[in-house]
Amino acid sequence: MKARALLGVLFALLLIAPAAIGAYPLAVLILILHYAYLGIAWNVMMGFAGILSLGHALYVGLGAYVAAALYASFGLPALLGAVPAAVVATLAGLGIGALGFRFRVNGVYFALLTIAFAEFTRILFDHMGWTGGSSGFFLPVEHGHTNLIALRGPPILFYYVALGMTAAAFVASHALMRTRLGYAWLAIREDADSAAASGVDVFRARMAAVAVSSALTSLGGVFYAFYYNNMYPEQIFSMARSIEIILAPIIGGLGTLFGPVLGSFVLTLLGEGTTSLLEHFGLAAPGAKQVIYGLALLVIVMVRPAGLWPWLARRLGVGRDG
Amino acid sequence: MADVLLAARGLSKSFRGLKAVNDVSFVVNKGEVLALIGPNGAGKTTCFNLLAGAMPPDHGAVILEGRDITGFRADQACRAGIGRTFQVVKPFAGLSVLDNVAVGALNAAKHVGEAKERARAVLDLLDLGHKVDEPASSLTLPDRKRLEVARALATGPKLLLLDEVMAGLRPTECDRLVEILAGLNRRDGLTILLIEHVMRAVMKLAQRIVVLHHGEKIAEGAPEAVVRDPAVLDCYLGEAEL
Numbered sequence: 001m002k003a004r005a006l007l008g009v010l011f012a013l014l015l016i017a018p019a020a021i022g023a024y025p026l027a028v029l030i031l032i033l034h035y036a037y038l039g040i041a042w043n044v045m046m047g048f049a050g051i052l053s054l055g056h057a058l059y060v061g062l063g064a065y066v067a068a069a070l071y072a073s074f075g076l077p078a079l080l081g082a083v084p085a086a087v088v089a090t091l092a093g094l095g096i097g098a099l100g101f102r103f104r105v106n107g108v109y110f111a112l113l114t115i116a117f118a119e120f121t122r123i124l125f126d127h128m129g130w131t132g133g134s135s136g137f138f139l140p141v142e143h144g145h146t147n148l149i150a151l152r153g154p155p156i157l158f159y160y161v162a163l164g165m166t167a168a169a170f171v172a173s174h175a176l177m178r179t180r181l182g183y184a185w186l187a188i189r190e191d192a193d194s195a196a197a198s199g200v201d202v203f204r205a206r207m208a209a210v211a212v213s214s215a216l217t218s219l220g221g222v223f224y225a226f227y228y229n230n231m232y233p234e235q236i237f238s239m240a241r242s243i244e245i246i247l248a249p250i251i252g253g254l255g256t257l258f259g260p261v262l263g264s265f266v267l268t269l270l271g272e273g274t275t276s277l278l279e280h281f282g283l284a285a286p287g288a289k290q291v292i293y294g295l296a297l298l299v300i301v302m303v304r305p306a307g308l309w310p311w312l313a314r315r316l317g318v319g320r321d322g
Numbered sequence: 323m324a325d326v327l328l329a330a331r332g333l334s335k336s337f338r339g340l341k342a343v344n345d346v347s348f349v350v351n352k353g354e355v356l357a358l359i360g361p362n363g364a365g366k367t368t369c370f371n372l373l374a375g376a377m378p379p380d381h382g383a384v385i386l387e388g389r390d391i392t393g394f395r396a397d398q399a400c401r402a403g404i405g406r407t408f409q410v411v412k413p414f415a416g417l418s419v420l421d422n423v424a425v426g427a428l429n430a431a432k433h434v435g436e437a438k439e440r441a442r443a444v445l446d447l448l449d450l451g452h453k454v455d456e457p458a459s460s461l462t463l464p465d466r467k468r469l470e471v472a473r474a475l476a477t478g479p480k481l482l483l484l485d486e487v488m489a490g491l492r493p494t495e496c497d498r499l500v501e502i503l504a505g506l507n508r509r510d511g512l513t514i515l516l517i518e519h520v521m522r523a524v525m526k527l528a529q530r531i532v533v534l535h536h537g538e539k540i541a542e543g544a545p546e547a548v549v550r551d552p553a554v555l556d557c558y559l560g561e562a563e564l
Contacts, residue, residue: 180434183424183425183434186414186416186421190414190415190416191412193376195414195425196375196395196397197374197396197400197405198397198426198474198477199400199429200397200425255416
């Protein structure tokens with residue numbers, strides 16, 4: 001109950017926040033919500049089902065490119081384009097999953113496979129003419145009108161879309177963990193042999209985790225495309241993005257529902273704070289954010305290996321995964 | 323002649339040329355407790371793995387209630403009605419005791435709520451009812467052994483395979499578990515196949531014994547007869563318990 005009340009307060013604060021803050025803090029909040037959302041999506045695979053993916057940029061990129069290309073070529077609104085985007089990303093995920101799980105490529109070896117596919121795809125898009133190749137793909141920037149269905153409008157529109165996506169993903173993963181499938185995932189994460197001996201079809205449950213995670217992640221990609229209006233293969237499919245996606249849930253707490261959200265707040269504020277501080281002193285240090293992220297990860301892994309949220313939840317006296 | 327629940331027919335399995343199980347056949351009748359014994363390395367656990375679908379046999383067949391389940395995966399074997407424990411216990415360490423058993427119970431339950439109820443009932447039966455909310459990782463070895471039995475039992479098996487669940491238990495704990503299992507067998511007619519080194523438990527529980535040695539069946543019969551069988555005594559020579 002207490003956990004729900006706290007979540008309610010946080011959500012209410014985020015709902016009214018845009019009225020009280022300026023353009024820059026709003027942009028930071030959008031970034032926080034975006035990474036919280038991607039963290040929740042990734043957490044379904046790693047945190048719940050115990051499948052390590054270090055190539056989630058693949059699904060972000062596929063979602064972004066498919067929805068953006070459909071909009072640019074056929075005028076398909078973003079919310080409709082999200083469907084084929086999710087389908088393409090899910091098929092890619094299922095392909096990698098089938099390959100990995102069928103041939104018993106597990107753990108770090110599976111992670112290497114996910115990196116490989118993200119990299120292949122990056123190189124493919126770098127050389128694919130009709131999406132602009134390595135010089136990027138751009139959406140026309142339209143000022144002055146707001147259209148939710150097409151995801152065209154001012155930053156505040158994107159803020160509420162990001163908030164809605166994050167809240168929906170949170171509620172959905174909460175609900176999933178109380179189903180047969182959710183239990184199957186946790187069992188597989190803890191011990192795949194025991195899970196199988198308990199009647200869990202390990203292959204199917206793993207494939208389901210990949211499908212849910214890749215579909216959710218691709219929707220984050222659709223958001224990315226329409227928010228930034230530009231995408232470059234070397235950025236959107238990059239290893240660095242895959243790493244950035246997984247930092248928030250690791251720092252917040254793997255396998256917890258609220259961990260990715262908390263982790264994203266902490267990390268993004270740390271990163272943006274450092275950048276602003278350096279700018280304030282007239283220093284330009286490219287890569288400072290990455291250094292801060294690395295340090296934060298180091299500290300967490302040494303001091304709170306289970307992540308911030310389990311520790312904070314105990315402090316607050318709320319359920320471990322509330 | 324009693325009804326046959328499970329028939330192992332000519333099971334063989336080799337690992338890199340080593341015949342772990344060689345042409346082993348036996349039946350488990352409905353409602354009986356059958357013990358599978360033999361010295362270390364006799365192929366007992368491999369035999370279990372073949373029955374429970376953890377690995378496919380090279381040759382032979384596994385028939386459950388007249389249905390050929392040879393080559394079933396572990397989850398398929400479980401759904402077909404074979405519940406098993408692991409010799410080296412494999413609890414879901416990060417989950418609560420209740421959730422551990424609920425995973426097993428979901429095999430037989432329609433939804434999560436029902437599975438939790440079932441899990442509670444099974445845990446009560448195994449004297450773990452007061453530990454439902456503890457993480458499985460905090461349990462002692464004897465409790466983990468019982469948890470392993472509870473998880474297998476919760477799947478609602480027709481045949482329960484127990485792999486050395488008595489090992490590491492103190493005599494009183496062992497007697498208690500024997501009592502619980504004997505109760506399940508008598509009251510609910512649960513059929514049990516157990517691998518066991520603790521002869522005190524075997525002699526109390528088993529109605530028949532199959533003896534494996536070097537992957538081959540060397541004896542089979544009533545407990546009293548089997549432990550006097552010269553071939554059995556020979557393979558156990560030097561081991562104190564027989």
